[in-house]
Amino acid sequence: MLLNLSILKDRLQALHILQAQTDPMQKRTLKFPRHYQGETTFDPSVLYVAVSENLPLNPDLPEHLCLICLGFPPAAYVSAKECEFVCIRTDNDITQVFQLVLEIFYEFESLNETFKDMIIARQSYETFGKLCYRIFQTPVSAFGTFEKVLFIEYDKEKENDAIRYAGCLGDYLDNEERCILYADKDWVNTLSVHGPAFMHSTMYSTNILYYNLFRQDHYIGRIMIEDSCREFQDGDYMLLEWIGDYLRMLLEQNQEFHFEASQGLENLIQRLLSDIKVQENQGEPALSAIGWEKSDEYICTAISQLPSASLDSTLNNAAFFLSDLLEDNYIFIQNHIIYQILNLTRSPLSLPEVQRRLRIFQNNNALQIGYSTIFCNFYELHNYLLQATLMVNYAVQTHSGRPLEYEKNILPMMLWRIRDHYDSSVFVSHSLRRLFDYDAQNHSELVMTLKSYLANHHSLSKTMEELYIARSSCSYRIRRIEEITGLSLEDPDVSLYLQLLLKLLG
Incomplete structure (x- = not known):
């Protein structure tokens, strides 16, 4: 989770801020805090917590520097455009200040994971709203296309749905917005969004901060907060953009899934799936092109859906979303099953983390999951995809409700296949x-x-x-x-x- 100094400043008011120089529109670039220990060069992705008298008088400033200082910083920092700082009273204990800053980073990292898990689970807009309220401590609303995406079951003919959307049909929604709100699902599937664009205006005597999203150059909806519970803070701008990123993810779930991989890797996998013998000198370039090696550790995952689910739409949405969720791991769809090839050696995600994310996804969707065993020869891919396929088919037929690992379930699966064919x-x-x-x-x-x-x-x-x-x-x-x-x-x-x-x- 990346933060900027404005977000942090809003949460440090209890430390009696003496002076602050922050840019509310500064992108979120800060990754973690660090005690300043006499460095002469600064990392723009680090928030430095320092006693001002320890800072060099004539620093070599990077393109962007963020400081939390006990006391006022030297003049060179105050006059530098590339420097943002928050000054607090010197009677604060620097260790406690650092601990507080660290807790804020941890809090937002936890919120980030919660949002991610919520998106994975495709939870309702109501859950989304409650989580937003925890962050902003003021109401958060989404209008326009968002209702159609987040409440995909919306039916304007049903009384309960009409009541739910009554608040979306005020004078501040024009005819185009209403058309979008009532658009059918096929239209929603064509959405592509970009942004953001910020506005700050007054509506019904309440100050509103908007985050607008567009379909090509056409406005399609907005997320907004209002100051009915508290005044706006500088950090609200970038936090609203962060929330908007997750709304974009929800919109993008309805796009057609296509994994873009190198043509060499595509061809290699298709040949392996066809059980064609591949010589090492034929396959190595395709693996090297994406930073993989034949002898890396791999595991295959197969994801299918229950027979009652709507076949193509659920799989396409799931595959599109999982490609983001599982980061640098190869995903493709074949015979109505999503296959994922996880390179355990190169992946930024550990196997337990991948499995955790998949469990969350499975628990909230009509999907079943099966894993192969771990293997160390990419050219044996066909066998391990078959293992994953056997496991996911077993999971679907038995409604297991949990991901099944090949090594732990091979005997029950074999017995099930016998029972399935014979009395x-x-x-x-x-x-x-x-x-x-x-x-x-x-x-x-x-x-x-x-x-x-x-x-x-x-x-x-x-x-x-x-x-x-x-x-x-x-x-x-x-x-x-x-x-x-x-x-x-x-x-x-x-x-x-x-x-x-x-x-x-x-």
């Missing part, structure tokens, strides 16, 4: 059928004992503990199982068959 009773041998019949006729629990015994790796102690029976009873049951079935449980093949069959039968 499980086909695999029950005559000897095992006798055991089921014996239990049914004598109301005994030999099948349950067999399951526990096999699951506990033939351990009598663990089996008796699990079933709460005496050791002698447990030994007796195992003997009876072998007598009735005529099978030796010490035979590895017999043991494996029985384990698989009992799992298959559930």
Whole structure:
């Protein structure tokens, strides 16, 4: 999350600011704060917290410098256009000041992640509004096209929807805006936006700060805050732009997804998917062009949707959004499945972070997710995409509700595929059928004992503990199982068959 000094100044009022020189329209460039420790050169992306008397009198200023000073800075800083500063009283403890600034950065980083997660989850405009209110402490509204995108279910013929939108139909919306508000979904899908443009005006005796968005050169909507709860602050401009960035992301969800990759990588992946043998000297240039290597660590993800979902629109929207969400990872759609190839060696995102983001997305959309195992040879891509496909198909059919990893779910998936093609009773041998019949006729629990015994790796102690029976009873049951079935449980093949069959039968 990037900030500018105006945003920080608004949140430092409790420190009794003596003087400030900030630019409300300065772009957000600050990444983190740092104690000033006598440096002679400054990083424009760093906010320096310093005691003014420690600053050099004739500094070599960068193109942009941001300072928080205990006391007034030297004249060279005050007169420099490229320098922004906030002066606070010298009786403040610099360590506490730095800690407060650091907490503000952490707070906005958390808000940034919350916004991102909200967009991923496609939560409602109501949730968006509540989060905005936490930031601005004053109402935040969106008009024009936003309602159609954020409330995609809006129907002007329905009474509840009409009431919800009553506030959008005042005199300050012209006919063009109303047409946009009522535009059908196909029209909304054509939107492309750019901006921002700021205005500051008065409406109904309330001061309003606007952020306008455009479709080509035509106004399509606005996000705005008003000063009904508090006066405007300098940092509101850039915060409003930040919020606008997220609204643009919501608008862009409705665009057609297309991942732009190098033609060489496209061709290499298609050849691998076609199971065509690729020589190293043929594939290396395509990987090198995007900074990948054959021996990097990779994992494949497959994302599909439940049969009840609207097929193409959901996948296109999801793929478009995931291309932003997962950053520098290759994504494509094939056979109504989104595939993602994650380079664990080169990705700016860790695997747990990717999985966290995908879980959020899955929990709020009609989607299912499957992962392959990690692999270290890009030319084996076909096998691992197949693993991911098997997992996502298993997830769709079983409505798992959570991402499925190949290594942890291979056995349940194999058993499910068998059950899907055959009646499980086909695999029950005559000897095992006798055991089921014996239990049914004598109301005994030999099948349950067999399951526990096999699951506990033939351990009598663990089996008796699990079933709460005496050791002698447990030994007796195992003997009876072998007598009735005529099978030796010490035979590895017999043991494996029985384990698989009992799992298959559930």
